[in-house]
Amino acid sequence: MSVEEGTANHGRLLGAVRGPQDVKRMTAEQLDILAAEIRDFLIAKVSRTGGHVGPNLGVVELTLAMHRVFDSPRDRLLFDTGHQAYVHKILTGRQDGFDKLRQRGGLSGYPSQAESEHDLIENSHASTALSYADGLAKAYALRGEQRSVVAVVGDGALTGGMCWEALNNIATAGNPLVIVVNDNGRSYSPTIGGLADHLSSLRLNPGYEKVLDTVKDALGSTPLVGKPMYEVLHAVKKGIKDAVAPQAMFEDLGIKYVGPVDGHDIAAVESSLRAAKNFGGPVIVHAVTRKGYGYRPAEEDEADCLHGPSAFDAETGKLLAAPSVKWTQVFADELVAIADERPDVVGITAAMAEPTGIATLARKHPERVYDVGIAEQHAATSAAGLAMGGLHPVVAVYATFLNRAFDQVLLDVAMHKLPVTFVLDRAGITGPDGPSHYGIWDMSVFGVVPGLRIAAPRDSASLREELREAVAVDDGPTIVRFPTGTVAADLPAVRRIGSVDVLAESARTDVLLVAVGSFGQLGMEVAARLAEQGYGVTVVDPRWVRPVPAELVELAAGHRLVVTVEDGVRVGGVGDALAQSMRDADVRVPLRDLGVPAGWHPHGTRAQILSDLGLTAQDVARNVIGWISGLDAEPVEPVRLPASEASPN
Numbered sequence: 001m002s003v004e005e006g007t008a009n010h011g012r013l014l015g016a017v018r019g020p021q022d023v024k025r026m027t028a029e030q031l032d033i034l035a036a037e038i039r040d041f042l043i044a045k046v047s048r049t050g051g052h053v054g055p056n057l058g059v060v061e062l063t064l065a066m067h068r069v070f071d072s073p074r075d076r077l078l079f080d081t082g083h084q085a086y087v088h089k090i091l092t093g094r095q096d097g098f099d100k101l102r103q104r105g106g107l108s109g110y111p112s113q114a115e116s117e118h119d120l121i122e123n124s125h126a127s128t129a130l131s132y133a134d135g136l137a138k139a140y141a142l143r144g145e146q147r148s149v150v151a152v153v154g155d156g157a158l159t160g161g162m163c164w165e166a167l168n169n170i171a172t173a174g175n176p177l178v179i180v181v182n183d184n185g186r187s188y189s190p191t192i193g194g195l196a197d198h199l200s201s202l203r204l205n206p207g208y209e210k211v212l213d214t215v216k217d218a219l220g221s222t223p224l225v226g227k228p229m230y231e232v233l234h235a236v237k238k239g240i241k242d243a244v245a246p247q248a249m250f251e252d253l254g255i256k257y258v259g260p261v262d263g264h265d266i267a268a269v270e271s272s273l274r275a276a277k278n279f280g281g282p283v284i285v286h287a288v289t290r291k292g293y294g295y296r297p298a299e300e301d302e303a304d305c306l307h308g309p310s311a312f313d314a315e316t317g318k319l320l321a322a323p324s325v326k327w328t329q330v331f332a333d334e335l336v337a338i339a340d341e342r343p344d345v346v347g348i349t350a351a352m353a354e355p356t357g358i359a360t361l362a363r364k365h366p367e368r369v370y371d372v373g374i375a376e377q378h379a380a381t382s383a384a385g386l387a388m389g390g391l392h393p394v395v396a397v398y399a400t401f402l403n404r405a406f407d408q409v410l411l412d413v414a415m416h417k418l419p420v421t422f423v424l425d426r427a428g429i430t431g432p433d434g435p436s437h438y439g440i441w442d443m444s445v446f447g448v449v450p451g452l453r454i455a456a457p458r459d460s461a462s463l464r465e466e467l468r469e470a471v472a473v474d475d476g477p478t479i480v481r482f483p484t485g486t487v488a489a490d491l492p493a494v495r496r497i498g499s500v501d502v503l504a505e506s507a508r509t510d511v512l513l514v515a516v517g518s519f520g521q522l523g524m525e526v527a528a529r530l531a532e533q534g535y536g537v538t539v540v541d542p543r544w545v546r547p548v549p550a551e552l553v554e555l556a557a558g559h560r561l562v563v564t565v566e567d568g569v570r571v572g573g574v575g576d577a578l579a580q581s582m583r584d585a586d587v588r589v590p591l592r593d594l595g596v597p598a599g600w601h602p603h604g605t606r607a608q609i610l611s612d613l614g615l616t617a618q619d620v621a622r623n624v625i626g627w628i629s630g631l632d633a634e635p636v637e638p639v640r641l642p643a644s645e646a647s648p649n
């Protein structure tokens, strides 16, 4: 495409970029223009679709430099968490896809192998890229392939334990590997912990910068000619660093350190990357960037630098969606009320205080909230320690992120019967973030943990009630899980049997419909549709879904058909567990379980994906009518006894 044609699309230079080779030829002046055009493009497109505008504005120059120094896809560029790969997608031929970013059938918000040969890691969970990179570099070394491996990892992701496991192995292996630390000082909020302090000591030490500039000027005319010269240059810098900046941490690991470099200075980043590329061993390039760089509404956004907003006004950065009562806020407000009454209740967040609502508690009781960084495993076991110390921790994470702490929940918490409450926001199908963000595993995966109880509230009132019940449990862990978005209108029960809420019942007991969590409303709509066909449906909300309440088995025995519907995987879900309890009690009523098939479901809106999965009132009702009418039509077969038990006559 010519520059002129490109102009018609996205900007004079950007419109002409169809692949990385187009940026390799550009002059410094053109690159500055291109960076500005990319920023304009990101703001224009992501303001309409929503997405990770802040993180991507911070990596424009960094990504340009990476694609100029390395030859993707032969050289592999890995993005930790992957939410900051939009610029990479823009430079690898996918500009046209941004009108449908994170929409069904459109561009994924994360790298996607189906989209491009330039993409590799699709997993949106943080702190994994260095482990992938370690393995990839070992594979290339063993196969004798001369290919660079470059991993971009944020300062937030670097607080995840896997990164340190990987760094330990990377240092030992000694394979050529470039680790770009994208240090903008923030996860959502400012990054916490000793590592963050260390990184800031590196990037903020004026003495080091001044001395370094002097050395660089002196050596500036000396072209880097591979390892020998690099060693000289590096030895000098290392000596200086040790003198003015205590940055031995990385180098004592056996990994060379280059930086800190201004991550918005393309030439400086390129120079560091070329040095790292030619070094012949593992190198960390410490790039200092600013989240939301070049867009004032993002730069000035105190909460999270417009980390991942929904659609927003490009001029002001203000969200376009009207505020609605979110599940998260209901949880946050009730947690504060509980904490006001219970001094033993404390909150833990894994670098997501605002998104999980824990920040509300922190504003009221700052001394009782712990941000552990992106470290869910540590969150779980440090919660166990807090509980051992006489407190009741409430660990608030997105459901999908607790997956990585299964062992910690199972053994460190549950086996010790410790009173820890895990509040899982974004449980079930979420939508725009796609398969690795779907919180669909918890009721199955954690449902097998002995002594752990799982609550799935259906509305605000039940969330408040079940959260209180959870923090009142003192002989084991609890989970309270709820979906993303606007909380459903309160759905009152007609009565309660044990811990089970009956939402609707009829004179006929054709169907027991077990509607898990926020599917309570769906259950009511299904019952109405079946009533039109003359069938009677008892709709129940189990409230505490694992272990399965015994009352459900008793209720099942009084119906012709049991149907369960849950916003979680079917395998090992509530339906499976209820079927097992019914078998154990010899209750031989047919049961059909509806839920999410275990699999990698595409991104879209929550409603679209649930519809694609048949989890709508219309689809469920149609299924139930088919099943119940099938029972009507079934001849009553005599129970066939095995021959040996048949009566002699």
Ligand SMILES: Cc1ncc(C[n+]2csc(CCOP(=O)(O)OP(=O)(O)O)c2C)c(N)n1
Residues within 6 Å of the ligand: 055, 081, 083, 084, 124, 125, 126, 127, 153, 154, 155, 156, 157, 158, 182, 184, 186, 187, 188, 291, 350, 351, 352, 374, 376, 401
């Ligand atoms: C295991 C895990 N926990 C939490 C998250 C949610 N999350 C997405 S991005 C992000 C912050 C990442 O910070 P950083 O690595 O510094 O990248 P930046 O956004 O600053 O570019 C978090 C906590 C996640 N993706 N994975």
Ligand SMILES: CC(=O)[C@@H](O)[C@H](O)COP(=O)(O)O
Residues within 6 Å of the ligand: 081, 083, 124, 307, 308, 355, 426, 430, 433, 484
């Ligand atoms: C990349 C990441 O894990 C988060 O930024 C996530 O995209 C946030 O999801 P919500 O928009 O549901 O808070």
Ligand SMILES: [Mg+2]
Residues within 6 Å of the ligand: 154, 155, 156, 157, 182, 183, 184, 185, 186, 187
């Ligand atoms: Mg960061």
